[in-house]
Amino acid sequence: MKFIPMVLAGMTLWVGAAAAGDPEAGRTKAETCLGCHGIQSYVNTYPTYHVPLIGGQHAAYLEAALRAYRDGSREHPTMQANAANLTDEDIADLAAYLAELGSDS
Numbered sequence: 001m002k003f004i005p006m007v008l009a010g011m012t013l014w015v016g017a018a019a020a021g022d023p024e025a026g027r028t029k030a031e032t033c034l035g036c037h038g039i040q041s042y043v044n045t046y047p048t049y050h051v052p053l054i055g056g057q058h059a060a061y062l063e064a065a066l067r068a069y070r071d072g073s074r075e076h077p078t079m080q081a082n083a084a085n086l087t088d089e090d091i092a093d094l095a096a097y098l099a100e101l102g103s104d105s
């Protein structure tokens with residue numbers, strides 16, 4: 001009966017991967033975000049205002065920031081509107097994808 005520990009180990013890996021977020025799923029979800037958080041020049045063209053760099057930030061930081069916008073503890077109407085409809089899974093996926101950006105640019 002060697003297969004039971006293997007199945008358990010496989011499930012642990014799978015759950016761990018899901019909890020860390022899926023960068024591939026995040027890539028699609030981040031399309032709207034990158035309209036503002038352009039990776040090249042971190043300034044919105046019109047109206048012109050500074051948009052913080054999010055590519056390459058730590059996933060945990062990005063997750064915390066998005067949750068704070070979603071629950072209103074971080075005040076910014078634009079980002080509150082963008083975070084309002086995100087699920088925990090969306091936030092984890094976005095953070096996983098965005099954290100990978102910038103590391104190679």
Ligand code: HEC
Binds near residue numbers: 030061
């Ligand atoms: C309409 C433009 C716009 C869009 C679209 C947008 N953002 Fe933002 N975002 C901003 C601005 C402006 C700020 C700075 C807000 C502040 O000062 O608190 C910001 C802040 C953030 C921060 C905090 C950064 C930091 O350094 O603290 C994160 C994380 C973030 N956005 C992620 C996202 C994600 C993920 C999406 C897509 C779901 C998204 N944003 C969509 C304009 C935008």
